[in-house]
Amino acid sequence: MIDALYQSDAYLRTADLPILGSHEDGILVERSLFYPQGGGQPGDKGQIELADGTMIPVLTTRYGPDRQSILLVLRESGAPLPDAASALAAGGTVTGHVDWVLRYRFMRVHTALHLLSVVLPYPVTGGQIADGDGRLDFDIEEAGLDKEALTAELQALVDGDHPVSQEWITDAGLDAQPELVKTMSVKPPRGSGTVRLVRIGDIDLQPCGGTHVHSTAEIGKVEIRKIENKGKQNRRVRIRLSDVDAV
Numbered sequence: 033m034i035d036a037l038y039q040s041d042a043y044l045r046t047a048d049l050p051i052l053g054s055h056e057d058g059i060l061v062e063r064s065l066f067y068p069q070g071g072g073q074p075g076d077k078g079q080i081e082l083a084d085g086t087m088i089p090v091l092t093t094r095y096g097p098d099r100q101s102i103l104l105v106l107r108e109s110g111a112p113l114p115d116a117a118s119a120l121a122a123g124g125t126v127t128g129h130v131d132w133v134l135r136y137r138f139m140r141v142h143t144a145l146h147l148l149s150v151v152l153p154y155p156v157t158g159g160q161i162a163d164g165d166g167r168l169d170f171d172i173e174e175a176g177l178d179k180e181a182l183t184a185e186l187q188a189l190v191d192g193d194h195p196v197s198q199e200w201i202t203d204a205g206l207d208a209q210p211e212l213v214k215t216m217s218v219k220p221p222r223g224s225g226t227v228r229l230v231r232i233g234d235i236d237l238q239p240c241g242g243t244h245v246h247s248t249a250e251i252g253k254v255e256i257r258k259i260e261n262k263g264k265q266n267r268r269v270r271i272r273l274s275d276v277d278a279v
């Protein structure tokens with residue numbers, strides 16, 4: 033059973049992580065402050081610290097086999113594991129340090145995308161979060177979306193300083209309220225009998241397993257960078273945090 037520290041406290045930067053087992057790409061843990069790639073949000077990077085102070089970079093984070101654990105990836109594709117990592121085995125413990133600068137940007141972009149789905153209340157067919165920017169794809173027919181007007185609406189929601197909180201609903205409860213699901217491309221995180229809902233003040237409530245800021249004001253200055261036509265009923269809306277340089 034995964035102990036998702038990144039959900040219970042997205043602001044946690046350091047935690048001791050018991051090793052569940054080794055893996056050709058790194059180590060498996062059940063308790064993790066590193067977010068595993070999913071739902072359009074990249075896996076976390078960071079470092080693990082061994083008892084003797086040795087630091088090993090965590091290159092990314094994914095779910096382990098059958099999604100029963102979390103894999104901290106410690107080697108580049110095709111490269112061998114670092115020597116210090118080869119010795120790690122079940123029963124040991126490492127201290128995880130998340131790359132907080134990157135993670136906090138993911139949290140800000142992720143939360144901003146929830147607000148974008150409030151500004152544009154249409155079915156979401158896809159989405160992606162990146163370092164300082166992100167996008168949602170909407171199933172909307174009419175063109176003529178006004179970038180400046182939408183940016184102003186989005187910024188007003190950010191500046192409204194709405195609290196972000198989580199609650200839980202049973203699978204059956206969610207089945208009874210299908211209108212809660214806005215994102216068609218990402219299945220709500222089911223499997224444990226309950227689904228996590230993320231609430232933003234009284235303006236948004238939807239299933240989500242990702243990481244968010246505590247209050248929308250933390251998003252800061254945000255802008256709609258581009259609106260692309262990706263087919264008859266698909267508009268791709270890209271947002272960016274204004275204080276992060278475009279890559």
Ligand SMILES: [Zn+2]
Pocket residue numbers: 142143146230240241242243244
């Ligand atoms: Zn979310």
